[in-house]
Amino acid sequence: MLHTVNKSPFERNSLNTCLGLVKPGSAVLLIEDGVVGAIKGTAIEDQLIQAMQSCKLYVLGPDLAARGLAEDKLLDGIQVVDYGGFVDLVAEHTSVQSWL
């Protein structure tokens, strides 16, 4: 399953709830305000590092760029995708859950 999260983890619990329910082998894509969670040195860094042991984490590049967040600030292991990559992720997974 592909999970997308579009809310800041510092404002809403969407990402936290999502990570509590992801199955190993799933993918989590941070989009819109959700991209702010992908940065190194945040309060949720450890939670993301743990999630990456069984899941893949992605972040949408255009949403990072729009918020002035450079890719060298990203937590190691998080992959940047563009809109085409977003489409590929949707196509690769049998279902998508949007955590709003």
Added chain:
Amino acid sequence: MSEGVIKKFMYVNRKPPYGTVYALESLEVVLIGAAFDQDVSLAFIGDGVYQLTAGQSTGGIGMKNFSPTYNALGDYDITKLYVEKESLEERGLAIDDLMEVVYEDEDEDYAEKPSIRLVSRAELADIMAEQDVLLNF
């Protein structure tokens, strides 16, 4: 839609009722979707568990108490309301604090059976993984 493909739909409810319109809108969408003969279930996680508390009384806030509607879901063959155990516990609630939601099992002489199924976070993750379509509210 008589010969259509039946997909597994899960509506994931994560917000308390009344403060925002999400809980009511979710219920509306569930009821509309029920007309399409799909395999529908509901999940209540996080603050969504408050949607099912017993004894909701909305007279004081001038809003309609829509909680009795959950008991109508059985008539639309929606009989699976999954409530996450951890979410209840985190909020100081237990299954006894929730309203009774039942459906009539037509295969067993219309015996009343509970629709609410208490599941752990891990069990719910498994159930979610089996779904074709998931809609968050």
